Amino acid sequence: MVKTFGATKALRGVDFVLNRGEVRGLVGENGSGKSTMTSIIAGFQKCDSGEMFLEGKPYAPANVREARDSKVAMIVQEIGTIGGIGIAENMFLGEIQNFSRGSIVEKKKLHEEAKKAFEKIGVTTIDTSRPTTSINLEDRKLLEVASAMRCDPDILIVDETTTALSQNGREIIYGLMKKQVAENKSVIFISHDLDEIIEVCDNLTVLRDGVMIGDLSKPEFEKNKIQNMMVGREIKGDYYRADYDGSHGDRVVMKVEHLYGLHTLRDVNLELHEGEILGIGGLSECGMHELGRAMFGVDIMVSGQITVNGRKISKTHQAAAAGIGYVSKNRDTESLMLQAGIGFNITIPSLEKISSFGIISKAREKQYTQQQIDALSIKCEGGQQKTRALSGGNKQKVAFAKWLGKGSQILVFDCPTRGVDVGVKAAMYRLIEDLKKNGHAIVLISEELQELIGMSDRIIIMKNGRIEGEHLRSSDLSEHDLIREMI
Amino acid sequence: MADTGMKSGTEKKELVRMWLPVMGLVAVIAIFGIWSGGRIFMGDNITTIINQAFTTMMVASGLAMIYAQGGMDFSPGGVIALCSLTGVAVANATGSIVLVLPMCIITGIGCYAVTGIITVGLNMNPYIGTVSMMFLTRGIVNSVFNVRSFSSINLGIANNIWFRFACLIVIVFICWILFNRTKIGRASQAYGENQQAAAQTGMPLKKYRLIAYMFGGAIVGIATFFYLARVGNVSTSSGMNEEMNVITAMALGGMAMGGGVRTAIRCGVIGSLIISLLVNGLVVCGIAVEWTHGVRGLIFLVVVAISFVRDKGVKFLPR
Numbered sequence: 001m002v003k004t005f006g007a008t009k010a011l012r013g014v015d016f017v018l019n020r021g022e023v024r025g026l027v028g029e030n031g032s033g034k035s036t037m038t039s040i041i042a043g044f045q046k047c048d049s050g051e052m053f054l055e056g057k058p059y060a061p062a063n064v065r066e067a068r069d070s071k072v073a074m075i076v077q078e079i080g081t082i083g084g085i086g087i088a089e090n091m092f093l094g095e096i097q098n099f100s101r102g103s104i105v106e107k108k109k110l111h112e113e114a115k116k117a118f119e120k121i122g123v124t125t126i127d128t129s130r131p132t133t134s135i136n137l138e139d140r141k142l143l144e145v146a147s148a149m150r151c152d153p154d155i156l157i158v159d160e161t162t163t164a165l166s167q168n169g170r171e172i173i174y175g176l177m178k179k180q181v182a183e184n185k186s187v188i189f190i191s192h193d194l195d196e197i198i199e200v201c202d203n204l205t206v207l208r209d210g211v212m213i214g215d216l217s218k219p220e221f222e223k224n225k226i227q228n229m230m231v232g233r234e235i236k237g238d239y240y241r242a243d244y245d246g247s248h249g250d251r252v253v254m255k256v257e258h259l260y261g262l263h264t265l266r267d268v269n270l271e272l273h274e275g276e277i278l279g280i281g282g283l284s285e286c287g288m289h290e291l292g293r294a295m296f297g298v299d300i301m302v303s304g305q306i307t308v309n310g311r312k313i314s315k316t317h318q319a320a321a322a323g324i325g326y327v328s329k330n331r332d333t334e335s336l337m338l339q340a341g342i343g344f345n346i347t348i349p350s351l352e353k354i355s356s357f358g359i360i361s362k363a364r365e366k367q368y369t370q371q372q373i374d375a376l377s378i379k380c381e382g383g384q385q386k387t388r389a390l391s392g393g394n395k396q397k398v399a400f401a402k403w404l405g406k407g408s409q410i411l412v413f414d415c416p417t418r419g420v421d422v423g424v425k426a427a428m429y430r431l432i433e434d435l436k437k438n439g440h441a442i443v444l445i446s447e448e449l450q451e452l453i454g455m456s457d458r459i460i461i462m463k464n465g466r467i468e469g470e471h472l473r474s475s476d477l478s479e480h481d482l483i484r485e486m487i
Numbered sequence: 488m489a490d491t492g493m494k495s496g497t498e499k500k501e502l503v504r505m506w507l508p509v510m511g512l513v514a515v516i517a518i519f520g521i522w523s524g525g526r527i528f529m530g531d532n533i534t535t536i537i538n539q540a541f542t543t544m545m546v547a548s549g550l551a552m553i554y555a556q557g558g559m560d561f562s563p564g565g566v567i568a569l570c571s572l573t574g575v576a577v578a579n580a581t582g583s584i585v586l587v588l589p590m591c592i593i594t595g596i597g598c599y600a601v602t603g604i605i606t607v608g609l610n611m612n613p614y615i616g617t618v619s620m621m622f623l624t625r626g627i628v629n630s631v632f633n634v635r636s637f638s639s640i641n642l643g644i645a646n647n648i649w650f651r652f653a654c655l656i657v658i659v660f661i662c663w664i665l666f667n668r669t670k671i672g673r674a675s676q677a678y679g680e681n682q683q684a685a686a687q688t689g690m691p692l693k694k695y696r697l698i699a700y701m702f703g704g705a706i707v708g709i710a711t712f713f714y715l716a717r718v719g720n721v722s723t724s725s726g727m728n729e730e731m732n733v734i735t736a737m738a739l740g741g742m743a744m745g746g747g748v749r750t751a752i753r754c755g756v757i758g759s760l761i762i763s764l765l766v767n768g769l770v771v772c773g774i775a776v777e778w779t780h781g782v783r784g785l786i787f788l789v790v791v792a793i794s795f796v797r798d799k800g801v802k803f804l805p806r
Contacts, residue, residue: 296687296689298686298687315691316686316687316688316689316690317689317690317691317692319689320688320689320690321689324689326687328687333681333683333684334681334683334684334687335684335687336684337677337680337681337684337685337747337748338681339680339747339748339749340676340677340680340747340748341748344673344677344748348673348677348688348690349688349689349690351669351670351673352670355668355669355670358669358670359664359668359669360667360668360669360673362668402688
């Protein structure tokens with residue numbers, strides 16, 4: 001199977017076999033072709049050459065509905081529902097005519113069917129008559145799951161769905177996957193979380209640069225081995241920081257005092273020092289993301305203050321001027337302008353650096369952009385290339401480059417390695433370590449406890465908007481200690 | 488450039504977006520050139536075409552940053568009328584034309600500062616601010632004409648076609664610099680592209696956006712000065728329909744109506760030339776002037792329809 005996007009070959013001759021009654025994991029770095037392959041199987045797009053067989057018969061779905069008629073359904077990585085319409089309407093998108101008498105839609109029947117679909121996957125708490133925007137992202141994901149499961153798929157494709165879900169939602173998906181297997185049906189499971197893959201999959205296919213690298217069966221699963229296959233080189237043992245030296249400069253660079261937010265933050269106090277990596281962890285709704293936004297002046301605060309060198313920060317331009325850089329956890333919607341060129345994104349906070357008398361110099365802009373691309377080894381065709389064409393990891397590097405190029409001394413990274421493959425992840429960790437050595441102060445907000453323990457000089461655990469505990473860097477610190485404070 | 492790789496669907500679409508308006512311009516020139524037997528290229532007629540495109544081109548260039556922010560402006564016609572009024576009034580009162588240009592510019596900046604404060608400061612839909620400004624300015628002009636009248640003025644050199652032409656090029660170039668090579672232009676494009684991401688660039692967005700509005704006002708003021716030079720006096724129909732001319736020109740020129748990084752100065756320039764050539768070509772070819780209004784309406788409809796197809800998923804009307 002071959003698929004090309006412009007000059008990028010996403011898939012080059014992949015052979016893939018899925019057997020009945022198995023959960024097959026699909027792993028690979030960002031841009032290795034996982035989503036491309038599965039979306040072809042599910043009828044979202046077509047391949048340029050190659051063929052597919054379903055139960056021995058040639059199979060080439062022209063669109064998603066044809067795929068669903070053949071009992072192949074996919075839950076996509078991105079948001080696949082439309083915000084402005086009702087929940088039930090979303091579920092039966094494209095088949096509303098089945099619920100119509102003449103041109104009138106039978107709402108009651110629609111809601112009943114939607115409810116049934118939810119019950120089928122064991123969800124009873126969602127009111128199908130509400131507008132889709134009124135439910136949270138997790139429930140929207142479940143809506144997609146319910147919608148996909150309606151066709152009783154023989155092949156269910158789960159593309160990084162679990163990362164968006166809490167434990168509860170994950171259990172629902174795991175349950176469905178088990179049921180598929182019990183009914184002698186199949187699942188293709190994509191995830192970046194190797195522990196999860198190892199736990200739920202029977203077999204594993206590794207992709208790299210659009211080529212199949214190998215198949216592994218359950219007894220052969222071993223984290224290091226899989227990682228090596230994914231990146232094609234040895235990943236060294238010191239994935240995180242190797243040292244346990246939590247020392248840093250004495251100078252306080254940022255002070256948060258009695259901060260109360262509109263949503264969750266309650267009386268947060270903390271100090272950030274020069275050369276310190278401050279990890280902030282907790283459950284997703286604990287207020288840590290809001291705290292990160294507050295540090296860059298994105299959200300309005302009710303009371304309290306954040307100061308940098310005595311200057312108060314309440315607007316984003318004050319934050320940027322005070323030397324703060326911020327990479328949002330929603331990289332694609334908040335940190336980057338995907339339609340714009342890489343150069344546009346990288347230079348926009350630092351335009352005065354490449355301007356004389358307020359006019360941007362094209363030559364200096366080009367040079368500056370290339371410097372940043374080289375410094376972070378961003379894989380791209382050049383500064384003019386559209387940012388949306390990059391893989392997740394490289395997009396994240398662009399978001400980093402914005403602030404590193406500007407020379408921001410305080411860097412707030414909210415989930416910097418989310419949806420980033422192991423290769424780029426390791427590079428990010430080295431980068432964060434180097435930044436620390438150069439005296440930058442770093443706030444690392446993360447939902448991955450391993451990452452916090454592995455990288456931080458000091459970890460703050462938040463719960464319900466308050467600081468619940470504080471831990472200094474140590475080799476004894478375990479995830480267990482942190483989880484206890486989180487819940 | 489050796490480009491052997493295949494272009495993806497979106498890249499192709501972008502190329503179409505860039506070149507379609509240019510092809511449209513070439514097509515219009517070719518069609519009317521042949522139909523009129525070359526008469527549209529006669530010396531005098533070229534002057535007429537430039538004069539007809541003049542105001543729309545200058546105003547569209549000045550307002551490009553507002554369009555880049557995702558705004559749409561319904562007020563330039565009204566603002567031109569008010570600027571004409573203040574310009575002529577100051578000339579009548581002082582008996583000299585020295586203060587006409589400054590007066591037009593100040594009035595333009597004032598009007599757009601108000602629109603800007605309503606839109607940017609109060610965070611309202613740009614539609615509201617500009618439509619109110621349209622009614623406000625028209626209202627003022629009409630009320631003043633109820634109580635007094637003005638005598639014609641002669642703005643001398645501003646009537647010389649070469650001088651006008653040179654000024655037009657300079658102004659469009661200044662607009663281009665501001666749009667592409669300054670923080671204000673970049674901030675406007677970023678804001679139209681993605682408001683949240685723009686906020687997280689750490690730029691003082693409100694300030695830059697407001698400056699973009701006021702700059703637009705200054706250019707409308709300058710355009711009014713040249714308009715006055717040609718028309719010679721102010722009336723209640725001064726600047727009539729200019730807002731529609733500008734919007735049509737933008738759409739014809741391929742402006743992304745939702746704003747963002749795919750907006751460009753060239754859109755208004757190409758679009759205004761197309762309109763001017765079309766209307767002029769029809770007249771030269773013997774079609775009655777009254778019909779040209781109908782043609783304009785038709786073009787507007789077709790262009791909007793095409794923009795819709797090109798911008799699938801992007802709303803035509805401003806946010």
